[in-house]
Amino acid sequence: MTNEPVPLTLSAKHLQRNYGNHQAVQNITLELRRGEVLGLLGPNGAGKTTTLRMITGNLAPSAGSIEICGVDLLNNPREAKAYLGYLPEMPPLYFDMTVDEYLRFVARLHRVEKQRIPHLLESSKIRCGLPDRGRQLIGTLSKGLQQRVGIAQAIIHEPDVIILDEPTVGLDPNQMRELRELIQDLRKSCSIILSTHILSEVEWACDRVHIMHEGRMVLSETLAGLKQKGINLETVFTQLTQQTVPVQ
Ligand SMILES: Nc1ncnc2c1ncn2[C@@H]1O[C@H](COP(=O)(O)OP(=O)(O)OP(=O)(O)O)[C@@H](O)[C@H]1O
Numbered sequence: 001m002t003n004e005p006v007p008l009t010l011s012a013k014h015l016q017r018n019y020g021n022h023q024a025v026q027n028i029t030l031e032l033r034r035g036e037v038l039g040l041l042g043p044n045g046a047g048k049t050t051t052l053r054m055i056t057g058n059l060a061p062s063a064g065s066i067e068i069c070g071v072d073l074l075n076n077p078r079e080a081k082a083y084l085g086y087l088p089e090m091p092p093l094y095f096d097m098t099v100d101e102y103l104r105f106v107a108r109l110h111r112v113e114k115q116r117i118p119h120l121l122e123s124s125k126i127r128c129g130l131p132d133r134g135r136q137l138i139g140t141l142s143k144g145l146q147q148r149v150g151i152a153q154a155i156i157h158e159p160d161v162i163i164l165d166e167p168t169v170g171l172d173p174n175q176m177r178e179l180r181e182l183i184q185d186l187r188k189s190c191s192i193i194l195s196t197h198i199l200s201e202v203e204w205a206c207d208r209v210h211i212m213h214e215g216r217m218v219l220s221e222t223l224a225g226l227k228q229k230g231i232n233l234e235t236v237f238t239q240l241t242q243q244t245v246p247v248q
Pocket residue numbers: 019024042043044045046047048049050051
């Protein structure tokens with residue numbers, strides 16, 4: 001048996017992002033290992049989306065560094081982004097395309113080799129529970145199925161890291177359960193960051209939790225560690241996010 005450390009798939013160090021004079025994200029450091037699911041929690045305006053947009057290469061940090069699977073995102077964005085799949089808060093769907101047309105389009109954007117596209121298209125649809133939806137216009141799908149198409153576009157190029165920004169917003173309880181099952185399936189081959197407002201979602205899905213408040217990281221702990229210490233996630237969330245973070 002080997003005790004080799006599980007490789008890092010994402011490493012972000014001392015990230016900062018200013019909007020004018022406002023420091024939306026301050027000195028955020030986070031790491032993700034293969035097969036791990038990290039929950040990112042925080043109240044509205046805590047800086048979660050800003051952080052995710054930086055680590056997916058969609059927003060330039062004011063300071064800090066980001067490596068995806070060992071590739072520097074700021075110096076080699078194209079190479080680093082090939083390892084990343086991203087479902088933003090607002091999935092980038094085209095309602096007047098069919099599911100197949102859209103997923104082929106996204107695969108080309110990810111520069112997937114032409115001959116691999118049919119296989120990847122089918123496998124991403126199967127994984128996301130869309131095997132019979134290829135010819136359907138995206139605009140005619142239910143919200144839950146549209147969210148699945150959003151995830152299919154994030155995984156079609158077989159990324160190592162998947163970033164999901166509030167993926168269960170607007171879903172009914174059945175759709176939420178199906179999405180949870182999908183996340184459990186995805187973690188077998190990828191590492192995942194899940195940003196959410198739903199504490200129970202972190203408890204069932206994640207290995208570790210980061211809580212952000214006013215642009216800073218105020219908690220970084222494993223779920224097992226919280227349990228061992230007898231700390232309730234809801235209680236600690238309330239305690240840490242109801243007070244103003246002192247400026248260091
Ligand atoms: N483009 C922008 N210009 C100016 N300020 C911004 C911009 N985007 C975000 N902000 C501000 O940065 C802070 C962090 O916002 P962000 O959207 O990252 O928070 P969040 O934790 O994702 O919130 P939510 O849970 O509501 O999505 C907020 O104060 C927000 O108003």
